[in-house]
Every structure is written in C-alpha cells, then in structure tokens.
Amino acid sequence: MDVIKTALVTGGNKGLGFEMARQLAGRGYKVWIGSRDRQRGEAAAAQLAAVGDVAVIELDVTNAASVAAAARGLAAETDHLDVLINNAGIVSPNDGKPSETAVDAIKSIFETNLFGVLQVTQAFLPLVRKSLSGRIVVVSSGMGSLSRLANPADSINRFGTWGYSASKAAVNALMISLAHELRGTPVTVNAINPGFVATDINDNKGVLTVEQGVRRAIELATMESPPTGGFFNEAGVEPW
Numbered sequence: 702m703d704v705i706k707t708a709l710v711t712g713g714n715k716g717l718g719f720e721m722a723r724q725l726a727g728r729g730y731k732v733w734i735g736s737r738d739r740q741r742g743e744a745a746a747a748q749l750a751a752v753g754d755v756a757v758i759e760l761d762v763t764n765a766a767s768v769a770a771a772a773r774g775l776a777a778e779t780d781h782l783d784v785l786i787n788n789a790g791i792v793s794p795n796d797g798k799p800s801e802t803a804v805d806a807i808k809s810i811f812e813t814n815l816f817g818v819l820q821v822t823q824a825f826l827p828l829v830r831k832s833l834s835g836r837i838v839v840v841s842s843g844m845g846s847l848s849r850l851a852n853p854a855d856s857i858n859r860f861g862t863w864g865y866s867a868s869k870a871a872v873n874a875l876m877i878s879l880a881h882e883l884r885g886t887p888v889t890v891n892a893i894n895p896g897f898v899a900t901d902i903n904d905n906k907g908v909l910t911v912e913q914g915v916r917r918a919i920e921l922a923t924m925e926s927p928p929t930g931g932f933f934n935e936a937g938v939e940p941w
C-alpha cells in the first residue's frame with residue numbers, strides 16, 4: 702500500500718500559501734492549511750475541496766500554545782509529515798529607516814518571520830523526521846539577501862524596510878543552521894525567494910503571479926533529491 706504524502710503550509714489561507722496548498726493537493730498530497738483564523742482557513746479549504754484532500758489546522762505561528770496544540774492535532778491525524786512549508790509572514794507599516802523605526806515594530810516582525818518559523822519547525826520536526834523524505838521549505842525573501850541589501854543600486858533598497866530584511870536574513874541563518882544539523886538524515890531544508898508577487902502583503906502591487914511565485918518552493922518540496930541549505934529564486938540561486 703502506498704503511504705499517503707502529507708504537507709502542512711503555514712499561512713495557507715491566502716496568497717502564496719494558498720497556491721502552494723492548491724498545487725500540493727493537486728499532486729495528491731494530503732494538505733493541512735495552517736490558518737490563525739479558523740473561518741478563513743475553512744473558507745480556503747472549501748475552495749480547494751474539488752482539487753484534493755485539504756484540511757484546516759488552527760495555527761498562529763506567534764502563539765506557543767497554538768503551535769503546540771496544532772502539532773498535537775496533526776500527530777493525532779498522521780504518523781508522518783513529508784512537507785513543512787514555513788510560509789506565514791508579515792510586514793509592518795511601522796518598518797522604515799533604521800534611525801527612526803520603533804524597536805517594538807521590529808520585534809513584532811521578528812515574532813512572526815523568525816520566532817514563528819523557529820517554534821513551528823521545532824514543534825513539527827518530530828513528525829517530519831518520521832517521513833522517509835522530509836522536506837522543509839522556508840519562504841524567505843530577496844529582501845533578506847545581505848549581498849543585495851549591501852548594493853545601493855539593487856531594487857530591494859527602494860522599499861526601505863530594513864526590519865523585514867533583517868527578519869528574512871535571520872530566518873535564512875536559521876534555515877542554514879538547521880540544514881547543517883539535519884545533514885545525513887532524509888530531511889532537507891531550503892529557503893526560497895518567491896520574487897515580487899501580487900498578494901495582500903504588498904497590496905497586490907507585485908508583478909508576478911502566485912503560480913510563478915511558488916514554482917521553486919513546490920519543486921524543492923516535492924523533488925526526489927533536493928539540495929539542502931540553499932537559497933533559491935525562480936531563475937536559480939539567490940545570493941545570500
């Protein structure tokens with residue numbers, strides 16, 4: 702009997718996460734949409750009912766009790782997790798110039814984009830380790846590329862949101878370190894830059910479609926022998 706492939710996408714109720722859930726379900730994965738709001742999650746899962754097997758799990762990545770409850774809930778439903786996509790992320794309207802940004806604004810970005818990823822990954826890793834081919838994908842950003850940030854001419858500098866950049870650079874460091882820790886196991890860990898994709902996070906000002914934005918993430922989540930500890934964009938390798 703074939704083992705059913707399973708996947709969890711945090712922040713899967715809309716945007717890039719929803720598209721990843723849709724594509725994984727279309728490939729036959731049993732998918733859990735992690736949603737901090739149950740109703741938004743249910744509405745998203747209902748939209749995907751015709752595509753495949755999609756369920757909702759209430760999951761606020763910033764809330765330790767919510768993360769722990771979600772991990773217990775998932776462990777009651779499956780004995781392994783093949784794909785964990787750390788997708789949930791935020792920007793802050795109070796992010797801006799380093800000389801002016803309020804410390805609390807930066808802390809709140811880190812709560813989701815770094816500490817959220819850390820506590821979700823720690824909570825679900827035992828289930829991922831039970832997969833024969835665990836795949837962890839972190840949705841990072843080109844904004845987290847320090848070499849691009851260091852280049853004044855790079856387009857990412859026009860946004861002037863250093864807090865978001867710092868949170869994504871930090872999550873890249875987490876991802877690299879986790880990949881090192883898990884080397885020699887079947888679990889791979891990679892980060893992606895989806896590109897500038899039209900979603901709510903940028904008031905739909907992005908120039909790419911969600912289908913384009915998730916292409917690399919889906920590839921890394923589903924391919925037979927992915928690399929580990931890498932940072933990728935649609936065209937290839939994203940610079941650190």
Ligand code: NAP
Nearest residue numbers: 712716717737761762763788789790842897898900901902
């Ligand atoms: P989006 O449409 O705003 O979706 C963000 C998702 O994250 C939503 O489902 C949101 O849930 C969820 N979320 C936020 N805080 C959460 C929390 N504490 N717990 C659980 N879920 C939470 O934006 P998106 O573009 O799809 O963003 C997805 C990821 O891509 C983010 O990590 C973002 O940084 C990254 N990214 C996006 C772009 C781009 O151009 N779009 C570029 C580079 C990187 P609610 O619906 O409840 O708010």
